[in-house]
Amino acid sequence: MSLFPGRIRRKPEAPRSSLRLEAGHKLYHAGSEGLAWRLSQGVVRLDTVLQGETSFASLAIAGDILGCETLLFGAYTFSASALTQCELTPWPEGEGAASGESLLESLALAQRRAADVVALRGGQAADRVLGLIRLLGDEAGRVVLPTRQDIADITNLRFETISRIIKSLERSRILAPIRIDGVHATRSFSVNLASLAG
Template identity: 65%
Template sequence: MSLFHPVGRSSVAGLRRARRIPAGERLYRAGAEGPAWRLHAGAIRLDTTGPDGHAAFASLAIAGDILGCESMLFGGHTFSATALTECWLLPWPRGRSEAVADGLLASLAQAQQRAASIVALRGGQATARVLGLIRLLRDNAGRVILPTRQDIADITGLRFETISRIMKGLERSGLLVPVRIEGVRATRAYAVDPVLLGGLPVA
């Protein structure tokens, strides 16, 4: 397997105020007060609290999204936010008010477009749902660091066993090729074959 550095690390090394969140660590809890952040690299899971008191998947944040800005209006966070992969965040807002407004509008537009993608991830053929998540999370170099199998199951609305079976099939087909990325478990980092991915159904 080839060795890659973690996604986004080189691009944030020079940003003095960047905050690193390891995979699996919570950024904030629903109802808690706190600042807003712009996600520079990585993926974050947003959860609500279900009637039974357990976390229920609500949405997904990826690079470029602004997180927690509702706390500036309502005094608390609407969702709980947990890192699915290693994440780098920057304090928000930063800079001139005009740039802040433009950044917020761009983030809202991106989040609105992704909402449709997330709905698609929870319906249709099981394999297409997993492929949709891979398309959403892969980087420009054709690599992807995936969440845990249980997180993938929660995001796609599928059973853990189904996710395991699909992942094994994608590896056997050559669409996903395991790679070594510093600090990332071997079962979660892959190079994605763009030709094979392009020939498979979209969720």
């Protein structure tokens, strides 16, 4: 019934001009120019760059807006890199989409996300890691975690500590590694949701 059947987007999940980014890859560097993005899938890490030193600044997960400051200043404030496989769409998406209500929602979301990230840097080490797992897991109880080092940067712990904690979560059956082709994955887990109640 479409007037232009041939022009309908090919894949409903991946609208025209969306971007896919592999884990570990950079989306943009602080100071450079580019678009603003909405993150539709995955996890992105934002870093401040100060005197050449790069340090963890914030986390973006599905729904969050990235690099909106570029629309104001023409340059990114932070560097962004994918912690898991990501999908992004240029933002603002529609013509009138970026005004009023929608921007306000984004502002409220940004403030909520900020609180989430702050919470990941306080309390017992194991609880921080669990907090991150809760934040990144889906409803079905699956998580793809970032590397131990990235988790360490986010939670302000050391990667050795993260390694010990994750191993102990495995031993206590809170996390179960997912095997792919019989290969022991170190970052994909199914989560025992009951023991994760927050």
